[in-house]
Amino acid sequence: MTHNDNTYTNTFSIDTAVVLFLxxxxxxxxxxxxxxxxxxxxxxxxxxxxxxxxxxxxxxxEVRSWFTARFAIAGLGIALGIMLPTSMEFVxxxxxxxxxxxxxxxxxxxxxxxxxxx
Numbered sequence: 001m002t003h004n005d006n007t008y009t010n011t012f013s014i015d016t017a018v019v020l021f022l023x024x025x026x027x028x029x030x031x032x033x034x035x036x037x038x039x040x041x042x043x044x045x046x047x048x049x050x051x052x053x054x055x056x057x058x059x060x061x062e063v064r065s066w067f068t069a070r071f072a073i074a075g076l077g078i079a080l081g082i083m084l085p086t087s088m089e090f091v092x093x094x095x096x097x098x099x100x101x102x103x104x105x106x107x108x109x110x111x112x113x114x115x116x117x118x
Contacts, residue, residue, distance in 0.1 A: 013052060015103035017073055020048045022096040024074045028081020029089060049074060 027041040049070045053063055081092065
């Protein structure tokens with residue numbers, strides 16, 4: 001039983017990109033506070049940025065384009081999080097919870113979609 005490699009031709013996944021954007025938005029919002037929460041958000045953001053491509057067997061050029069897009073998303077999220085008004089301080093985390101749930105569903109669906117070799 002082998003896995004068909006043509007299912008991983010798409011190098012960009014929108015579900016983890018949304019989760020990364022919302023995480024970095026929350027990270028930018030809490031950047032002024034030097035607390036354990038900020039450190040944990042930074043570590044989690046790095047894991048969401050790196051792990052989806054680390055789990056795949058991809059070429060170096062695809063990894064570069066992946067990280068370029070992910071760093072742009074993270075930079076935009078941090079910049080917008082810093083400029084976020086105080087009246088909207090709970091919005092990033094509120095949106096992050098359903099986005100993460102949808103992302104987990106999509107990841108499990110793609111994992112369980114494996115087919116037997118012919």
